[in-house]
Amino acid sequence: MKKWFAAVLLAALVLTGCGPKQPEAHEAQLFAMDTLMSLRIWGDEVLVTQTEDTLRSLEALLSATSEDSDIARLNRDGTAELQPQTADLLQQALDCATRTGGAFDPTVYPLVCLWGFPSGKYHVPTEAELTGALAHTGPQHLQLNGAVAALDAGCSVDLGGIAKGYAAERCAHQLEETGAQAAMLSLGGNVQTVDSKPDGTAWQVGIADPNDPSSAIAVVRFTGSKALVTSGDYQRYFEQDGVRYHHILDPQTGRPVQNGLRSVTILADSGTLADGLSTALFVMGLERATEFWRASSDFEAVFITEDGMIYATEGAAPLLTDCTFTELKR
Ligand code: ADP
Ligand code: MG
Secondary structure, three states: OOHHHHHHHHHHHHOOOOOOOOOOOOEEEEOOEEEEEEEEEOOOHHHHHHHHHHHHHHHHOOOOOOOOOHHHHHHEEEOOOOOOHHHHHHHHHHHHHHHHHOOOOOOOOOHHHHHHOOOOOOOOOHHHHHHHHHHOOOHHHHHEEOOEEEEOOOOOOOOOOOHHHHHHHHHHHHHHOOOOOOOEEEEOOOEEEOOOOOOOOEEEEEEEEEEEEEEEEEEEEEEOEEEEEEEEEOEEEEEEEEEEEEEEEEEOOOOOOOOEEEEEEEEEOOOOHHHHHHHHHHHOOOHHHHHHHHHOOOOOEEEEOOOOOOEOOOOOHHEOOOOEEEOOOO
16 A cells, blocks of 8 residues: 555656756846846856846946946046956957957957947948058057056057956856856857756757847757857848948958858857957958967867858867758867
8 A cells, every 4th residue: 555655656746747856047137248148047046146246247347338437447548447357358358369360359449439339320431431440459559567557549448359258257157156056147149157957968059040140050069167159240230232241340451350251159168268269260260260279279169151151170069969060170
């Protein structure tokens, strides 16, 4: 009789999905850093509020458009004493500029403004306007000594190509330190995971189809803590006279990059590195970017080209599913 009762109870537990319970994730969405962010955090609910607070405070430091940020003060006054996190990120942005031969350039803001991206008052510049803005662009115009930054006259800083990756990385570290079991943070095209999913399945992150960004052209599956960041020509753009002008600018020409790439996805341990490199490798184009990857050992990449081809580096290839692709060898 007892055995019969236990068997029925067990069947009932299995059918109702009870039994050893998986912890539930807390979810939240917020709009910050000019993008929709979603958070999934396994652990105490207070970790969600903590992460939201961190994102808001980083936005308040790093945004080029909000009046009182460190970066806005630097751009307005030409010099500023920065909070430690701003100085930390600015140094990493300068390092990224050096490493990528200027393909990533934190001083592109005069060009970004000329095209009207921050204001939404879009404008296709004349050659003379471009020449003028290019004269005020280049990492040589920015000095950082400890916490004090200084810009040459007429120059300005934009961390939009790296700040979300930095924010995701900071939040991930904070979640690790404060006892989160696991997390997936998705800040626009910047995804950062903390640890592995508690139910033992892989993290799955879609890479957007550049022709239909609401659907995935491929899916990356992985476990553990990782950053996965995509830069694409479809994320922010305007159209004029049938031409599409997007938001990733070639610091050499001052114009939106046009080299046959539609998007670059970087996988790395560091969110900051992944974000900086996703922008930089987009600027480089497939060939230069592949050479750059061959000379590096701290990231993997997936490229999508205008002709619809997908290229995955050797370390990214085993993680890529739901698509046909060409593998890039070392
Ligand atoms: P998103 O911000 O859409 O995630 P990216 O990380 O590629 O995409 O960053 C693009 C942003 O970076 C632009 O909106 C602009 O503010 C800035 N930016 C544009 N071109 C460059 C560049 N060559 N180097 C560094 N930052 C850039
Ligand atoms: Mg970037």
